[in-house]
Amino acid sequence: MNAAKPIVLAEDNPRDAELALAAMEEEHISDKVVLCHDGAEVLDYLYCRGQFKSRLKGNPAVIFLDLKMPKVNGLEVLRTIKADINLRPIPVVMLTSSREERDLAESYALGANAYVVKPVEFHKFLSAVKELGTFWGVINEPPPEGLRSAQPHS
Amino acid sequence: MACHLAMESATHQQSEPPTLVSGEVESRSDIGPDSTSSSNGRVSWFEKLTIEQRILAGFSLVFVGILVITAVSYHNTSIVLTNSRLDGRSHDLLQLLSTIDVAMNEAEDAHRRYLVTGETSYLESYKKVVQQKPTFATYLRELTRGSTEQEQRAGVLERMMEKQLNAESKAIDQFDRGGFRAVKKMAIEGAGRRELGAVHQLITDMDSDERQAMNRRMADSAEGTKNTIVLLGLGAFLQLVLLAWVYYLIRHDITERRRVAEELQRRGELLEAANKELEAFSYSVSHDLRAPLRHIDGYAALLRKTVEQSLSEKGARYLQTISDAAKQMGQLIDDLLVFSRMGRQEMLHTSVNLEQLINNILADLRLDLQGREISWTIAPLPEVKGDPAMLRQVFVNLLTNAIKFTGTRPKASIEIGVERPNSAEVVIFVRDNGVGFDMEYASKLFGVFQRLHRADEFEGTGIGLANVRRIVHRHGGRAWAEGAPDSGATFFIALPTRSHEP
Structure with missing residues (x-):
């Protein structure tokens, strides 16, 4: 169990964020969620910069990443994460409206751990977010930190 | 990275007013390939020919021109060659005639001196001429062959020479038998004097005729040469003009083709831009249009949950309709995206x-x-x-x-x-x-x-x-x-x- 680790939700749309939080609330994991409103905030969080300067150190359990965000978009965030040897182990789930094949292909090519298309129907969206939150935030065992040498350098 | 770039260029395309692009296509299509032709109705049959046919026609004309010039030049040159060969023969004939003239004079002179003096050296000179006579006859026949008039004269000349020599031989015989007395009269007048005169006359005639013929031929050759030169000059000029024309045609065609290729490429680029725009559009539809639908359905569900206790049956149906409509629109968007993807x-x-x-x-x-x-x-x-x-x-x-x-x-x-x-x-x-x-x-x-x-x-x-x-x-x-x-x-x-x- 990784109850202590936060879940980062990168979502620029406040309504989507509210709906996602509503879903997490049903699973009682909403208090673990750190909401970032664009890609830059996600990177600030990960590198403990800006408003996250004084946060507790440590990587999140999972990052839910929207593709289309202002300032730094989801793919750019993903690229940065997977290029950083400290951040690379963090599971990244793309949570997006886009069904475009090239987005899918590019996300996986950059090393996304999962790709979930936000369903239009709320109950499907609800169950998707619940399952994701439960699986990645609770069930899944995140990688241990400080094992830099164990990571193959690619 | 590729996706990022593609998206950037896509949004860039979007920022351009789309009417501008299509308007440009319209105005360009006005100056299409058909506006360059049809301006000259006078040569409409020529306009109908393809560029290949025109070039072929041009080269055919050049080819025919070269053939004609070659044929005519060959003809003229061969006439000049024949004339110069005939001139050689004429010169020989003139020489021969003068030689014969001198020889016959010599014969007449020598036989008379012999009759008067009885000196055998004169008889020798005379006999030499008699010996030369058949050779003269042979050359005469040879050099006059082909020209009827000269041939006839040559025959008469030969007979006259024969007659002269015969008369003189007879006189020499009489002198040998009867001495000077027997031939006194002949020795003074000359036995073949009459024939010698005829021979001389004939030779003069033949000489003048041959010279006339030579002059004619010379004028003829000069004329032919002049014609050949004029023809060559004119032909060369004409062919230069034709070649220039063909060059112009090919050049024009290449320019035209290049223009069309550029136009095609430009249109291809426009089409590609339009395609990218469409792609950006459907990407945006895929992403942005779905979000509000999800919100409608989501908030309807949240609302239902919040007011569940106090919700009337009618109210519940309304909320359900809102959800259903949102779902249906989501399905329509998905289908439309698939349809658009199938096209491109x-x-x-x-x-x-x-x-x-x-x-x-x-x-x-x-x-x-x-x-x-x-x-x-x-x-x-x-x-x-x-x-x-x-x-x-x-x-x-x-x-x-x-x-x-x-x-x-x-x-x-x-x-x-x-x-x-x-x-x-x-x-x-x-x-x-x-x-x-x-x-x-x-x-x-x-x-x-x-x-x-x-x-x-x-x-x-x-x-x-x-x-x-x-x-x-x-x-x-x-x-x-x-x-x-x-x-x-x-x-x-x-x-x-x-x-x-x-």
Whole structure:
């Protein structure tokens, strides 16, 4: 169990964020969620910069990443994460409206751990977010930190 | 990175006013290739010739010109050559005539001196001339051959020489027998004097005739040479003009072709830009249009949850309708995106085993078929050329349609068959005994979002057959349908047997 680790939700749309939080609330994991409103905030969080300067150190359990965000978009965030040897182990789930094949292909090519298309129907969206939150935030065992040498350098 | 770039360029395209692009295309098409011709009606027959024909005509004229010049020059030169050969002979003849003249004078002179003096050295001189005479005759005949008048004169001349020499020989004989006395008269007057005069006259005539002939020939040759030079000059000039014309034609053609190629490339770029714009548009539709729908459905659900206790039945129905409408629009957007993707996606051209394809589809549809009784008749299906994923989409649509519209039948029957009307195409049909349709509306079947049934009768967005037609068209084939209300429908697709490269 990784109850202590936060879940980062990168979502620029406040309504989507509210709906996602509503879903997490049903699973009682909403208090673990750190909401970032664009890609830059996600990177600030990960590198403990800006408003996250004084946060507790440590990587999140999972990052839910929207593709289309202002300032730094989801793919750019993903690229940065997977290029950083400290951040690379963090599971990244793309949570997006886009069904475009090239987005899918590019996300996986950059090393996304999962790709979930936000369903239009709320109950499907609800169950998707619940399952994701439960699986990645609770069930899944995140990688241990400080094992830099164990990571193959690619 | 590629995606990022593509998106950036896509948004850049979007920022341009789209009317500007299409307007530019319009104005450009006005100065198309047809505006350069047709300005000169005077040479309309020439305008009709293709550039290849014009160049061929130009080169043919040059070729004919060279042939004519060569022939005429050869003719003229050979005349000049003949004349110069004849001139050589004339010179010989003139020489011979003067030699004969001198010799005959000599003979007359020598025989008279002999008659008077009896000196044998004079007789020797005379005899020498007599000996030379046959040689003279031979040369004369030879050098006058071909010219009738001179030939006749030469004959007369020969006889006269003969006569003269005979008369003189006779006198010498008489002198030898009877001495000076016997030939006194002859020795003073000369035995062949009369003939010598005739010989001299003949030689003069022949000489003057031959000189005249020579002059004529010389004038003739000069004229021929002059003509040849003029012809060569004129011909060279004409050919230069012709070659310049052909050069102009080729040059013009190359410029024209280059212009057309540039124009084509420009239009290709415009088309590519428009395509990118469309892609950006559908990307944006895919992403941005779905979000509000999700919010409508989401907040309707949240609202329902919040007010669940106090919600009336009517209120619950309204909320349900809001959700349903949002879901339906989501489905429409998805279908439209698939349709748009079918139109612009790169196509593969491989062999597709239809038999295998249909079996896979039927296996995938197995879950949907639970609780249905359908008798399938599937003919052996051929291999066709095309894009496997797209063709799969075609048959998924046709088969799900057949399954859907036979839903009201207690016992449905669906047949998949093949027809080969000719060698150029293969026709595959899907026939069902479902609700069918009125042929009056057959043209509407394949339109986007066109439905022949009410939404509460059969579900669906009306995009399936539009996709079928689009895909079949991209394969170079045709799609059509036959049917009647309540007695089933048959959907046909004809695919070319040879791979269709767009």
